[in-house]
Amino acid sequence: MNLPSENSNALCVRFAPSPTGRLHIGGVRTALFNYLYARQQGGKFVLRIEDTDRERSEKKYEDEILFSMRWLGLEWDGEPVRQSERLDRYREVAAELIAKGLAYESEAPLSSDSGAINPSSQSAANPGKKAIYFRMPKQAVKFKDLVHSEVAFDSSIWEDLVIMKSDGYPTYHFAVVVDDHDMGITHVIRGDDHLTNTPKHILLYLALGWKPPKYAHLPLIMGEDGTPLSKRHGAVAASDYREQGFLPQAVLNYLALLGWGPESNEEIFTLPQLVKKFSMKRITKSNARFNPEKFSWVNCQHLKALSDADYIGGMTEYWHGRIVSSSTVSPQPDWTKHPNWEQILLLYKTRARTWKDLEFQASYVFQKDLEYDATLRAEIMADAKMPQRLKAWAAEAGKKTFDLHSDLEKMTRDLCAREGVEPKVLIHPLRFAISGTKVTPGLFELMVVIGKETCLSRIQAMIQ
Numbered sequence: 402m403n404l405p406s407e408n409s410n411a412l413c414v415r416f417a418p419s420p421t422g423r424l425h426i427g428g429v430r431t432a433l434f435n436y437l438y439a440r441q442q443g444g445k446f447v448l449r450i451e452d453t454d455r456e457r458s459e460k461k462y463e464d465e466i467l468f469s470m471r472w473l474g475l476e477w478d479g480e481p482v483r484q485s486e487r488l489d490r491y492r493e494v495a496a497e498l499i500a501k502g503l504a505y506e507s508e509a510p511l512s513s514d515s516g517a518i519n520p521s522s523q524s525a526a527n528p529g530k531k532a533i534y535f536r537m538p539k540q541a542v543k544f545k546d547l548v549h550s551e552v553a554f555d556s557s558i559w560e561d562l563v564i565m566k567s568d569g570y571p572t573y574h575f576a577v578v579v580d581d582h583d584m585g586i587t588h589v590i591r592g593d594d595h596l597t598n599t600p601k602h603i604l605l606y607l608a609l610g611w612k613p614p615k616y617a618h619l620p621l622i623m624g625e626d627g628t629p630l631s632k633r634h635g636a637v638a639a640s641d642y643r644e645q646g647f648l649p650q651a652v653l654n655y656l657a658l659l660g661w662g663p664e665s666n667e668e669i670f671t672l673p674q675l676v677k678k679f680s681m682k683r684i685t686k687s688n689a690r691f692n693p694e695k696f697s698w699v700n701c702q703h704l705k706a707l708s709d710a711d712y713i714g715g716m717t718e719y720w721h722g723r724i725v726s727s728s729t730v731s732p733q734p735d736w737t738k739h740p741n742w743e744q745i746l747l748l749y750k751t752r753a754r755t756w757k758d759l760e761f762q763a764s765y766v767f768q769k770d771l772e773y774d775a776t777l778r779a780e781i782m783a784d785a786k787m788p789q790r791l792k793a794w795a796a797e798a799g800k801k802t803f804d805l806h807s808d809l810e811k812m813t814r815d816l817c818a819r820e821g822v823e824p825k826v827l828i829h830p831l832r833f834a835i836s837g838t839k840v841t842p843g844l845f846e847l848m849v850v851i852g853k854e855t856c857l858s859r860i861q862a863m864i865q
Contacts, residue, residue: 412444413585416470416477417577419451420463423638426691427592427622427630429473430656434619435590436475437657437679444587448477449580452485453570469639473649474672482584484576491571494579494609495533495564503608504564506531530567535575535605537561542600547588547617548684554600562601574598578605581614590617593688617681620660620688630691646719646756651700658699659689669702701754709747716746719756736767741850748842748850766851771837771859778863781830788864790820790827791834795860803853806845813845834863 416432418424439446448470452458470477498504508531539557546552564575571579581589589599596618606613622630630637642652654670662685663670663678670678704712721737736759739745749762765771781787797812813831817824832844835856841847848856 411585412439412442412587413447414439414444414588414590415447415449415581415584415586416475417449417451417580418466419454419457420459420466421454421457422462423640424466424469426637426639426642426652426656429469429475429639429652430622430659431591431619432470432475433473433653433656433675434661434679434684437676438588438590438681440676441679445478446475447479447584447586448481449584450481450483451573451576452483453573453576455568455570458485465640469643472643473639473653475653482580484571484580487576487580488569488571490583491565491576491579492569495571495575498535498564498608499533501608502536504533504535506533508532508567532563532567533565535562535564535608537601538604538608542603544599544603544613544616546596546599547590547615547681548620549596549618549686552596552599554597556600556604559601562605564605574601575605578602578609578611582606582609582611586614588615588617590619593618593621617684620685622659623688623690625690625692627690644757646758647696647700648703648715648755651696651703654703655696655699659691660685669699669706697754704753704755705751709750712750713743713746716753716756716759717742720759734767739767741852744850748846752842765836765838766847771862773833773837773863777833777839781833782863787830790816790822791830791860791864793820794827794831795857798853798857798860801853803849803856806843806849809848810845830863831860835859 414435416428416435418428418432436446438444450463450466452463467481495504499506537556537559540555541553542556543551543553562574563572565571580586599616599618603613624630624633639652643649650671653672653675654668657670657675657679658668661679661683663683707715717737721735736742745763745766746759749759752762753759794813794816797816798809801808801812803809813827814824817827820827828844829839832841833839835844835848835851
């Protein structure tokens with residue numbers, strides 16, 4: 402395995418997810434800030450898979466993490482490093498600490514990864530198995546955090562630290578120190594939940610005679626209720642948002658705004674723009690709150706910014722993918738086969754907030770039959786003259802080709818003028834008749850993409 406030189410002076414940061422679940426959106430934000438800092442400073446951004454939790458680590462989760470990182474455009478330098486391939490190295494360093502009298506062996510539970518255990522504890526299932534403990538120095542530990550400024554801890558209150566479990570695998574605290582040293586990591590940028598781990602890691606660095614990296618601890622992402630972001634708040638994995646039709650550039654844009662802000666009032670950025678504007682000094686100390694509505698708004702701005710060709714291509718790819726992955730027992734109709742597919746998409750370009758939002762905005766376009774809200778239909782048809790007006794409109798529309806929306810609009814306004822009523826008297830019922838809703842894009846543009854036959858059949862259904 403080729404690791405960056407430990408003697409390299411070049412800036413090097415890392416993202417180190419555990420393959421025990423799908424890539425959490427909070428992890429994406431950590432990866433993003435590392436990526437932005439590395440690219441802005443001309444340094445390296447490396448990926449490490451922390452897979453020493455044998456019970457929970459799975460290959461499918463590692464694959465999902467790698468796929469999500471590539472989908473987001475957060476490309477790393479070199480090949481991913483896997484902790485499970487470095488067990489001999491951890492044992493070597495642990496033996497060095499024992500030889501120096503800075504660590505010792507003692508019986509301990511097999512699966513402990515907390516790092517702080519009473520050495521007298523026994524493993525009933527594995528009697529005689531030895532774990533390795535780091536002798537915790539009793540001293541004050543101070544370090545300058547790039548976000549929180551100077552931070553101080555008193556290590557005298559801590560018990561000795563488990564660094565190698567009795568199954569021969571390292572604990573998190575030990576593996577991360579050895580890895581960061583061997584990979585030449587100069588800056589560790591991670592969440593605030595690791596702030597209390599850092600002094601323990603620094604003491605291990607000093608015991609090994611190594612220079613600790615610089616640290617920056619990011620504010621955590623909370624739900625709108627102020628509690629840590631979790632599944633009860635909705636989607637929390639990067640792949641969830643991909644499936645919901647969010648753009649990768651919008652995901653990164655919104656996450657960048659959680660805990661960081663530019664000097665200007667701008668909010669919409671591409672990834673290259675974020676690289677240019679990012680500054681560690683602009684990271685806030687307070688926790689950020691995840692706002693789904695703001696997230697959707699940011700995604701909508703990125704959708705609008707796409708060229709028509711890219712918008713159509715992205716929407717087509719998304720909906721074709723949904724058809725391919727849908728159940729063969731009850732497959733959904735392939736909307737991309739609609740003869741006016743591209744015209745339909747452009748009609749909703751300024752309305753859709755995600756690729757998937759087309760389903761909410763325009764499902765009636767693709768349906769064969771509509772189910773009308775009985776209350777709304779009753780309100781419209783309460784006008785005794787409405788059935789006759791709709792029949793008159795259908796008779797006139799039957800003579801048209803439905804090629805030009807301007808032709809349909811002129812015909813409708815002329816009919817209203819002859820009836821002596823304002824155009825809205827007929828336009829609103831027509832909109833409801835062909836869509837089953839009260840809000841749509843331009844009515845006559847919509848008629849063109851839905852088509853003559855469907856429009857007339859829906860008007861007839863409304864009358865009946």
